[in-house]
Amino acid sequence: MDRALDLAREAALAGEVPVGAVIVSGGEIVAEAANETRRRPDPTAHAEMLAIRRAAHTLGQERLTGCELYVTLEPCAMCAGAIAHARLARLHYAASDPKGGAVDHGARIFAQLQCLHSPEVTAGTGEGEAASLLRAFFVERR
Amino acid sequence: MDRALDLAREAALAGEVPVGAVIVSGGEIVAEAANETRRRPDPTAHAEMLAIRRAAHTLGQERLTGCELYVTLEPCAMCAGAIAHARLARLHYAASDPKGGAVDHGARIFAQLQCLHSPEVTAGTGEGEAASLLRAFFVERR
Numbered sequence: 001m002d003r004a005l006d007l008a009r010e011a012a013l014a015g016e017v018p019v020g021a022v023i024v025s026g027g028e029i030v031a032e033a034a035n036e037t038r039r040r041p042d043p044t045a046h047a048e049m050l051a052i053r054r055a056a057h058t059l060g061q062e063r064l065t066g067c068e069l070y071v072t073l074e075p076c077a078m079c080a081g082a083i084a085h086a087r088l089a090r091l092h093y094a095a096s097d098p099k100g101g102a103v104d105h106g107a108r109i110f111a112q113l114q115c116l117h118s119p120e121v122t123a124g125t126g127e128g129e130a131a132s133l134l135r136a137f138f139v140e141r142r
Numbered sequence: 143m144d145r146a147l148d149l150a151r152e153a154a155l156a157g158e159v160p161v162g163a164v165i166v167s168g169g170e171i172v173a174e175a176a177n178e179t180r181r182r183p184d185p186t187a188h189a190e191m192l193a194i195r196r197a198a199h200t201l202g203q204e205r206l207t208g209c210e211l212y213v214t215l216e217p218c219a220m221c222a223g224a225i226a227h228a229r230l231a232r233l234h235y236a237a238s239d240p241k242g243g244a245v246d247h248g249a250r251i252f253a254q255l256q257c258l259h260s261p262e263v264t265a266g267t268g269e270g271e272a273a274s275l276l277r278a279f280f281v282e283r284r
Binding site for chain 2: 063
């Protein structure tokens with residue numbers, strides 16, 4: 001999660017909403033990304049989406065079975081859907097997101113009967129730092 | 143929708159789940175895509191996602207305000223989330239998808255209180271042809 005927080009800090013410096021994501025397999029980082037929606041521009045370029053795309057490319061497979069995703073903010077519905085499609089084994093997120101998160105709030109994607117794969121979820125590691133980066137970013141933009 | 147159905151047919155020939163998507167702005171096609179999850183490989187490479195990324199790139203903006211998306215299958219949670227992020231004005235889908243769709247089934251993304259933008263939705267145009275392409279594809283794979 002420390003690396004994901006570094007990536008979130010880099011996103012903020014680039015004028016992006018500060019969210020970072022890292023995908024780990026067998027203790028090694030296989031992909032990492034920061035939010036890039038403004039730079040590209042691409043509304044789908046959340047850190048989780050970019051990390052999943054990169055991991056699939058690096059591993060040469062559509063399913064990231066056995067991989068774990070670390071992300072600094074609770075994933076939205078788009079990213080939670082992608083996590084299910086990718087068959088990620090575990091999701092670790094730092095800050096919770098009552099307004100946009102769809103893991104423990106809103107659509108609760110993994111709790112839907114329709115959901116074909118639900119990762120194990122742990123939340124809260126790095127929460128203080130992740131939330132403080134987001135708060136500072138949005139205060140500055142107001 | 144005819145063009146989206148053509149793209150779905152091309153996807154089937156390439157061994158992909160046959161789904162096609164087209165984004166239109168002011169009566170002109172600005173982006174189109176077929177499902178490419180297997181070819182890339184990339185679990186996020188649904189037709190809608192690729193079309194949204196291409197349209198944002200072509201128009202040079204993160205938000206596709208005023209654009210309409212035509213897709214041959216009811217979008218899943220990931221794609222519905224992306225449609226909301228992209229602020230697409232209208233969504234037209236052909237075949238409904240009780241198992242994986244998240245517009246009129248499952249997570250019903252646009253009906254969530256949390257959802258920041260809901261497109262107008264029309265369903266059913268081209269449904270017979272879209273559903274028949276999907277059925278033929280899955281029968282052949284069994």
